[in-house]
Amino acid sequence: MSSRRAAPAPSAGPASAPARSGSPPSPLPGPAGSPRTRGLQLPRHRQADALLLAWNAGERDQTFARGQAERYETWYAEVQALVERGRDEGDFRCDDPADFTLRFSALADGLALRRLRQVPTLSVADARRHLRRSVDAELRG
Template sequence: MTTSVPDRPDRPGRRPKAPRRAVAASERTRQPTEVRRRLIVEAAVPLIVERGSAAVGVRDVAAAAGVSVGTVTYHFDSVQEVLSEAMVLHIERYYAALSEAADRATSGAEGLRLLIDALFTDDTDRHWRMWFDYWHAGDRDQAFARGQAERYASWHGEIRSLVERGVAEGDFRTVDPADFAVRFAALADGLALQRLRQAPPLTTEAARAHLYRLVEVELAAAAG
């Protein structure tokens, strides 16, 4: 009688079977295109904040998103498209948070103070770096430039509405809100650039003080 011998993994002519790899749920279920695009754009935001858009390539974005380079190029025409959408996402979130804070203010004067405090903090250098990358991108793309113009118009509108509210509440003297918004936004941008370049050195406290001074000189209602 012949006794069968079980196959052994090391028996000549046979290869041991590789263990089956567990497949993550995210890999088993194909995500919709809009979800994949959003995940890739989200992953690009901190890269641009830390390095600047010029230093971020498609491989960096793919690695941060945990996908292949091919996945990025499938969903986007270029890495610039990814970076542009990431910058817009960051800017929109940032100013939406400022607007929400201003809307919760008990007065126009308090809302303007909240904006100033939020514009210059120990963490906002990251935002300002993105902001200037955002504007530079408009030089290469007219459609992107139109979006920037809309964003800036909205920002000016936020400042104007706070000034108008402060005038109506008697905290501010009567001024042209649109003119003030131009000067306020221009000073904020200039201070932000000086803050990033540190030429000459500028602290966040000093940057806020310059904006407070503008408000005091131009808007403070006369006593009594």
């Protein structure tokens, strides 16, 4: 039996919000200014902090990492299946649904990070517009 304990899940409640006067604690290991954190501008949004903490927790907790990977793989497979079904039913033109799914998921991931960091500012509506534009260009073009 292992003595390692899983990292606690970030709380969404007000008690977990970082103090306004200081910087939130870094989810990255190492002291501020260390080679791992030097020059890295961490986002101050609580959601982004939770995302970074979750990524970091996956490095320490393999059960958590497997769960995250399974959820992502399920979403990825659902996107690909949707594209395949749309292609088979004549709604989409797509020679390679797997390639489209890779590009679409990379764009969605990048837009999500940009949205959380807000550098430069990105609204949810704009992120959705970019995703729709990609779908239209690749699947309906």
